[in-house]
Amino acid sequence: MSPFPRPVYAPLEPYAPDRRPVEVDLSDNTNRWGAHPGAMEAVRSADPEELLRYPPVYADRLRAAVARRHDVPVEAVATGCGSDDLLDSAFRAAGEAGEGVAYMPPTFSMVEIFARMNALEARPVFGEASDDPASLGSLPDPEAMVDAAAGPAGGGLVYICRPNNPTGELQPRGWVEAVIEEAEGRGERSPIVLLDEAYADYAPDNFLREAAGSRRVLVVRTLSKLYGLAGLRVGFAVGAPEVIREVEKSRGPYKVNRLAEAAAVAALDDAEGWVPEIRSATLEGRARLAFELASRGYTPIGSSANFILVPVDDAAFVTAALRQDGVAVRPFLETPGIGDAIRISIGPPEELDRLLKSLDGLYGYA
Numbered sequence: 001m002s003p004f005p006r007p008v009y010a011p012l013e014p015y016a017p018d019r020r021p022v023e024v025d026l027s028d029n030t031n032r033w034g035a036h037p038g039a040m041e042a043v044r045s046a047d048p049e050e051l052l053r054y055p056p057v058y059a060d061r062l063r064a065a066v067a068r069r070h071d072v073p074v075e076a077v078a079t080g081c082g083s084d085d086l087l088d089s090a091f092r093a094a095g096e097a098g099e100g101v102a103y104m105p106p107t108f109s110m111v112e113i114f115a116r117m118n119a120l121e122a123r124p125v126f127g128e129a130s131d132d133p134a135s136l137g138s139l140p141d142p143e144a145m146v147d148a149a150a151g152p153a154g155g156g157l158v159y160i161c162r163p164n165n166p167t168g169e170l171q172p173r174g175w176v177e178a179v180i181e182e183a184e185g186r187g188e189r190s191p192i193v194l195l196d197e198a199y200a201d202y203a204p205d206n207f208l209r210e211a212a213g214s215r216r217v218l219v220v221r222t223l224s225k226l227y228g229l230a231g232l233r234v235g236f237a238v239g240a241p242e243v244i245r246e247v248e249k250s251r252g253p254y255k256v257n258r259l260a261e262a263a264a265v266a267a268l269d270d271a272e273g274w275v276p277e278i279r280s281a282t283l284e285g286r287a288r289l290a291f292e293l294a295s296r297g298y299t300p301i302g303s304s305a306n307f308i309l310v311p312v313d314d315a316a317f318v319t320a321a322l323r324q325d326g327v328a329v330r331p332f333l334e335t336p337g338i339g340d341a342i343r344i345s346i347g348p349p350e351e352l353d354r355l356l357k358s359l360d361g362l363y364g365y366a
């Protein structure tokens with residue numbers, strides 16, 4: 001008799017972020033300006049028949065819209081119920097039981113959980129601190145990342161979140177290229193390099209093009225952040241057709257519902273007006289918040305995403321005090337290399353003003 005639950009499951013807890021309603025919620029990096037207007041119109045005008053029938057098995061209209069928007073072949077695109085679905089499916093498709101998911105802490109908290117759920121080992125790889133400005137800073141050696149992923153027979157995955165959640169940092173392109181090159185050099189069962197680009201819409205560059213052309217690179221994106229569609233759960237992945245096929249097999253049928261697909265297609269096809277406007281407003285807000293925090297003596301980490309991580313002495317205290325005052329942020333306790341910190345999502349100017357006012361009320365404690 002095998003025990004229930006599987007021993008690896010027993011210590012896992014259901015995901016439980018603090019979701020109590022609050023006046024100004026800057027805790028989850030969703031779009032504080034609202035949902036894409038074209039997507040909302042698509043949901044409003046849905047035919048009742050749409051609810052009655054199963055959606056297309058692999059969301060082919062959405063695949064085509066991603067292909068158009070990002071100028072990649074349709075066969076290079078997979079879709080999912082949020083990008084979480086694609087991370088989970090990719091882990092399952094790429095890693096044999098006992099192989100590793102290598103990642104550099106701190107990063108997206110679901111990675112360790114998805115690894116364990118899929119019988120893979122979560123293997124943190126820490127960087128070496130360096131004072132040499134010409135070095136890659138505190139990033140791990142690319143070879144160490146690939147070694148940690150692979151089992152004795154190869155395989156596994158290297159997970160890189162770029163820009164990284166929760167730090168907002170954009171790892172240097174050259175370092176990511178070195179990891180990819182190292183993985184590609186390991187022969188037939190070399191690890192897949194999975195780039196989680198949930199925040200690449202706010203960053204100066206990305207790896208979409210490389211993913212479409214390499215059997216070792218998979219990029220995962222979401223419509224939950226810049227497009228403002230977190231409630232509909234839509235994500236996609238770009239990779240070589242052979243890799244995409246395996247990810248879709250692992251994902252299973254009917255994962256993108258009809259309303260979500262219609263909304264996502266509308267948003268991707270209309271990426272010229274609202275989208276760049278919200279992106280610019282977010283980048284302006286990010287620069288202003290960084291400046292305001294620095295002028296108050298905080299040392300925010302430079303961000304390429306729609307949030308800023310700010311080291312504080314006691315993140316639990318600061319988070320609770322801000323919530324008391326009607327503002328939610330996400331606390332990070334004893335973060336590797338950083339210590340306690342709060343992560344603040346970028347919202348419209350009035351929400352950032354509100355946050356700053358609340359922070360000023362705590363001055364002397366943080």
Ligand SMILES: *Cc1c(COP(=O)(O)O)cnc(C)c1O
Pocket residue numbers: 029081082083084085108161165196198221222223224230233234235
């Ligand atoms: C928000 C987020 C996601 C999840 O996106 P969904 O598409 O909503 O599942 C994935 N990765 C990172 C790093 C995120 O911050």
